[in-house]
Amino acid sequence: MGLQPHDADDDVHFALLGPFEVTRGGTSVPLQARRSRLLLAAxxxxxxxxxxxxxxxxxVWAEDPPTTVRTQIQICISTLRKTLGVIGMSEALVTHPVGYALMLAxxxxxxxxxxxLVRGARSASDAGDLETSVRTYREALAxxxxxxxGGVDSDVLQRRAVALDEERLTVLEEYFDLELLRGRDRGLIQELADRIAEHPLREKLRGQLMLALHRAGRRSDALQIYREGRRLLVRELGIEPSDELRRLEQEIxxxxxxxxxxYGKPEGPAAPRQLxxxxxxxxxxxxxxxxxxxxxxDPRGPEDHPYxxxxxxxxxxxxxTALAVHVAHALQDxxxxxxxxxxLHGSNTVTAAPVRVLDHFLRALGVPPGDIPDELDERAAMFRSLVAEKKILVILDDAAEExxxxxxxxxxxxxxxxxxxRRPQTGLPELESVHLDVLTQTEAVELLxxxxxxxxxxxxxxxxxQLVREIDRxxxxxxxxxxxLAASPHRTISSMAHRIHDERRRLDELAHGNRAVRSTISSTxxxxxxxLRDLLCDLSLFGAEALPGWMAGAILxxxxxxxxxxxxxxxxxQLLVATDAEPTDNPRYRFHSLVRLYLRESVDxxxxxxxARTVRAVLAGxxxxxxxxQAQLWGGNYTVVRGGSARWQxxxxxxxxxxxxxxxWLDTERPGLLAAVGLAAEHGLDEECWEAATQLVTLFEVRQHYAxxxxxxxxxxxxxxxxxxxxxxxAVRCSLGSLHLSQRQAGxxxxxxxRSLALFEELDETGGTALANRNxxxxLHTVGDLDGALRRYERAAELFRLAGDPLGRAHVLSNMAPIHAAGGDPGRAEKxxxxxxxxxxxxxxxxxxxMSLHRLGQLCLGQRRLDDALRWYREALAIVRRQADSLGECIVQHGLGDTHMARGDHAEAAGCLEGALVTAEAAGHLHAAAQVRVSLAEVCIAQGLDGRARNLLEEALRVLEDHDHQAALTRARTALARLDGVNR
Structure with a gap:
């Protein structure tokens, strides 16, 4: 159960619209300590x-917090809780691992x-009840x-205060518009003048005062108000008044x-210029x-689009909006x-009603207010009739629905x-859809x-x-x-980038004046x-760059x-973005990072x-x-220990x-899978965690994702x-053993x-015991203990047979064969x-x-059955290339090169070995590349390219000596000795 609002005494109220205070029964509650007052306001x-x-x-401390900041905040919160306890609200202040919440109803x-109240005033206005609307506006402004x-000395909170004050001014202007519409011009003049004195750069208020003065017969005063405003704008901001204000001056x-x-003049009103x-x-x-x-x-005909x-x-x-306005200005002619x-306020809780918008358009087109119909359909028909033969551009900004x-x-x-x-309006086929996303990196830096x-x-x-990347451009x-940054020229861009880098405070930083990224996301x-909100929050738990669409099914x-x-x-x-440019049955999605941060605040x-339920559901998928x-790669779910985690189909x-x-597929989904392992651990889902980690081993091994x-x-x-x-x-220890073996770190x-073997034997786990014995x-095989290795292989083979794991047994047989061949029994090895x-x-x-084909090639090469060796190696090469197994391709190409060398075909040998070297280096297989260099050096010596041979051997030795690979080391030193003997 989530956090719930606290119902205190009905007489307790928090006042933000003016000096900040808490009252009970109309009496102010004492909040004298500055820090406690600031925390409560926040x-x-x-x-x-x-x-x-x-x-x-x-x-509380702006950019210079003390080292004991958490302790001091805890002390302040404790004091606040006592203060709130006096008015029965101590339980409303809730402590959370990352912060605090005030659970106000x-x-x-x-x-x-x-x-x-503002919502009610706007609704009344949309319905045409201007008297009720004006009365409600007054009640709200009162x-x-x-x-x-007021009285809160914090830059952070003052940014919120500016946003609230801006909202008040917007509402005030809406109220004045209605009063002017009702003809209350004279009664508004003094109130408008007072507001202009408080906000001299507010052009909307200035225009309303000019109109009221003009209607009251004070045309010269109206023009003086315009001239004063123009001087202020030029002096303070370096700009001219808006087109609308200049047009009003000309009309006066x-x-x-x-x-x-x-007044209305349907036969020829002035063209509206409302951009x-x-x-x-x-x-x-x-x-x-x-x-x-x-x-x-584009002058298309009506058979294509009506407009x-x-x-x-x-x-x-x-x-x-900026883009639409930019294009509209360019097309005014x-x-x-x-x-x-x-x-249209489509991203707000209360959107603009079409009947109200049409009233605005019809008045702008010169229809007298008394002639405007009441019904929506009639207004829409009148609007279409008026513009039917005109060249009119209509900008409908921030629409909600069709x-x-x-x-x-x-x-x-x-x-x-x-x-x-914000949403595509696909229900209106006459609209051509154009998607707008964030800026490119270059554009974003240019805008900054x-x-x-x-x-x-x-x-x-x-x-x-860095800064533009952190905020998603x-x-x-x-x-x-x-x-x-412009308001603080003494601050560096680096300081802002550092503040933004902290995900915990990023959204808090992205607020200035009445603009805030958090509120923009919230409005959608x-x-x-x-x-849908729940699903988005659930998906935000998974921090991968791209999320597969099937996750929604697993969660829901x-x-x-x-x-x-x-x-x-x-x-x-548009809170979740499809990443696929083309249609697909397996769509993938991503969050812009700022959206994901917002959603994580909710999900946290x-x-x-x-x-945990969400994480478990996705892990089941x-x-x-x-x-x-795994089954497709190995022919079945073999050589793997499975747990008891649920599976989702x-x-x-x-x-x-x-x-x-x-x-x-595994490689593509690797970031998401790794994130899922981490989330399973974070939420204590031990079974899911170890299963997901060990199931990834095939990918880790083939692609060398050792980290x-x-x-x-x-x-x-x-x-x-x-x-x-x-x-x-x-299971995890057995897999970690495989990791170190892959890195040739047997110790x-x-x-x-x-330890893995002891645990599997304790559990009487036959398959796991087989795996541990094999590893x-x-x-032992790696360090040269061939007798010990053979005993363990034989034990593993028997256990794999008992466990019904044929693939495990096949793998063991392939590893036993080289030991038997080296021990003088090639016939047994081949069997x-x-x-x-x-x-x-x-x-x-x-x-x-x-692997078995490669080993057969090695065996035949050792017996000088060179045609058979080529055949086995070529079959193996076809398989590893199909699987995009770079290490496997390098190893098989190496074998082919050695076989061609044994045939005396130096050109073919060099071609295979050069290919193996390129493959190994491109994939970062340093040890395999070193061994290839030894064989390639031998080919170069046979071709008389002693200089290149020496370079190849010296490069190989630097790697092989670190890895202590005796067979390759011996070959390299022997070849180098040959060169030294030739050159003495």
């Missing part, structure tokens, strides 16, 4: 959220009441007692009758600009009859429409330079590149960090259905198609048991698919994909030892293998290899078959 700003200690530290804060969060100068309320000002920081997007321009300016229309969609903060613009957009679309073939939205100055960026190029986030997330359970529908809807929300608040991959399309290229092998198994080993999972410990392998035999090959062919195991 928690009250984010009720029912876990607020990190790092964020609280910055609230909705409605405890004045800002909650303000939001509720809640303010001064600037938000000519005493335009359309400024009077109720917002272009952003001075707009850069890049050349290809998208060209595409939008081509769509909007030019485009839906520009993408995640919040990617700059859709093309749409000479005007441009209409409206923000039903909101459809009534606002014009019918004229010469009209253009740009709809911006545009905001903070190119010189600062050029002085810190690496920090600038998101234009909104760039604008925020750029504004913060909060509109989703609960099951039930019908596969239902799960596909849910994850498709998640991708439509869930109970640990709930998170991974394990089921790894079983299939993936859809058929996913299974087909895995079976087509099991090793390639991943070590890390995943050390993680699993710590967990199984802590939980007392004996079987898991035995490190043997302790793990001996101990490999250790063992032939039997191993027969077993592999009967069960369809090509991997061990290739």
């Amino acid at each position: 928690l009250a700003c984010r009720p029912r959220e876990i607020v990190s200690v790092e964020h609280l530290s910055e609230v 909705p409605g405890r804060r004045d800002v909650d009441r303000f939001t509720e 809640l303010w007692r001064g600037p938000a969060l 100068l000519r005493d335009a009758p359309e400024l009077n309320p109720g 917002p000002r272009q952003s001075r920081y707009f850069i890049g997007r050349e290809e998208t600009v060209r595409r939008l321009t081509a769509v909007l300016a 030019r229309a485009v839906n520009l969609y993408g995640p919040g903060g990617t700059g859709k 093309r749409f000479g009859d005007g441009q209409l613009y409206y923000d 039903h909101q957009i459809s009534p606002l679309l014009p019918g004229g073939r010469d009209c253009g429409v740009v709809v911006t939205s 330079g545009r905001i903070v100055g190119d010189r600062r960026v050029s002085q810190e190029p690496l920090a600038s590149a 998101l234009p909104l986030a760039l604008g925020i960090v750029g504004a913060r 997330f909060d509109t989703l259905k609960p099951d 359970g039930g019908d596969t198609e239902d799960a596909n529908d849910v994850i498709d809807e998640a991708a439509t929300s 608040r869930l109970p640990a048991e709930q998170r 991974w394990l089921g698919l790894m079983d299939l991959a 993936a859809p058929e399309a996913v299974v087909r994909h895995v079976l087509t290229d099991p090793l390639g 991943d092998w070590q890390e995943s198994h050390e993680t699993a080993l710590q967990l199984v030892r802590r939980t007392g999972n004996v079987r898991g410990e035995a 490190r392998a043997l302790p793990h293998l001996e 101990i035999a490999l250790c 063992e290899l032939t039997e191993a090959l027969r077993i592999c062919q009967s069960i369809g195991s090509s991997r061990v078959a290739s």
